[in-house]
Amino acid sequence: MEQVAFYILAFLAIVSALFMITRINPVHSALWMLLTFFSVAGIFVQLNAEFIAAIQVLVYAGAILVLYLFVVMLLNPKSHGFIKIPFRYALGTIVSIILVVQVFIAIKTSNILGHEGGITDQMIKEMGNVKLFGKELFTNYLVPFEVASILLLVAMIGAIVLAKKE
Amino acid sequence: MEMTLQHYLILSAILFGIGITGVLIRRNLIVMFMSLELMLNAVNINLAAYSKYLHTMTGQIFIVFVMCVAAAEAAVGLALIITLFRNKATINADEINSLRG
Numbered sequence: 001m002e003q004v005a006f007y008i009l010a011f012l013a014i015v016s017a018l019f020m021i022t023r024i025n026p027v028h029s030a031l032w033m034l035l036t037f038f039s040v041a042g043i044f045v046q047l048n049a050e051f052i053a054a055i056q057v058l059v060y061a062g063a064i065l066v067l068y069l070f071v072v073m074l075l076n077p078k079s080h081g082f083i084k085i086p087f088r089y090a091l092g093t094i095v096s097i098i099l100v101v102q103v104f105i106a107i108k109t110s111n112i113l114g115h116e117g118g119i120t121d122q123m124i125k126e127m128g129n130v131k132l133f134g135k136e137l138f139t140n141y142l143v144p145f146e147v148a149s150i151l152l153l154v155a156m157i158g159a160i161v162l163a164k165k166e
Numbered sequence: 167m168e169m170t171l172q173h174y175l176i177l178s179a180i181l182f183g184i185g186i187t188g189v190l191i192r193r194n195l196i197v198m199f200m201s202l203e204l205m206l207n208a209v210n211i212n213l214a215a216y217s218k219y220l221h222t223m224t225g226q227i228f229i230v231f232v233m234c235v236a237a238a239e240a241a242v243g244l245a246l247i248i249t250l251f252r253n254k255a256t257i258n259a260d261e262i263n264s265l266r267g
Binding site: 002003006010013014017018020021026029030033036037040043044046047048049051052055056059060063064067068071072074075088089091092093095096097099100103104107108113114115116117118119120132133136137141144148151152154155156158159160162163 | 169172173174175176177179180181182183184185186187188190191192194196197199200201203204207210211214215216217218219220221222223224226227229230231233234235236237238239240241242244245246247248249251257
């Protein structure tokens with residue numbers, strides 16, 4: 001059952017990602033990207049990361065996708081989406097296939113894992129994923145969390161300064 | 167058959183490869199940015215899978231930071247694209263060939 005769900009989600013994610021990079025109209029690309037984000041959120045639920053799945057839907061499928069759609073609609077570009085020379089088109093595909101095959105070989109031949117942490121399935125069942133997540137984030141990772149908020153503030157100011165008219 | 171770490175790693179590698187292909191073959195700057203987001207998503211799957219199979223929370227914490235950086239990158243990058251479009255009236259990566267404003 002778990003595997004059937006995984007294969008359905010993986011198939012959806014890969015097919016919609018392929019459609020995303022091959023549609024000429026950028027609006028269609030953005031909508032296929034939405035489907036990819038939802039499938040990836042399903043994968044996160046399978047991996048016991050319910051909170052991550054929720055913020056995947058909120059941040060990626062909500063905020064970032066709307067930003068992209070807004071810019072596409074605002075600019076309404078006339079240019080064709082693909083590079084013009086078919087030779088380079090094929091070359092790009094071959095380069096990425098070689099890269100993926102390399103990663104496959106690395107995955108198949110290595111079994112190096114890091115240190116095991118102390119969070120068991122029993123703990124997740126008792127306390128819940130979100131509580132464990134918050135405990136870790138606000139104790140061991142408090143400083144990076146605050147730095148992330150500064151990063152978002154700087155990005156917001158930067159976007160306003162760049163995009164405002166003189 | 168049990169779900170293993172390899173399943174998730176392979177899915178992540180395929181999505182990452184599709185993202186790279188998108189950046190290499192497309193010339194529309196917005197779609198190239200979308201492919202970048204796809205690559206970040208693939209990395210997030212990796213982090214979540216390792217987080218589950220190593221029984222630790224660190225991977226999930228890092229996903230939050232990756233998402234934070236992705237949001238900042240999208241905001242600044244799209245503002246840059248808007249400025250570029252105002253000055254050059256194009257977002258085709260092949261037609262942008264001068265750094266001078």
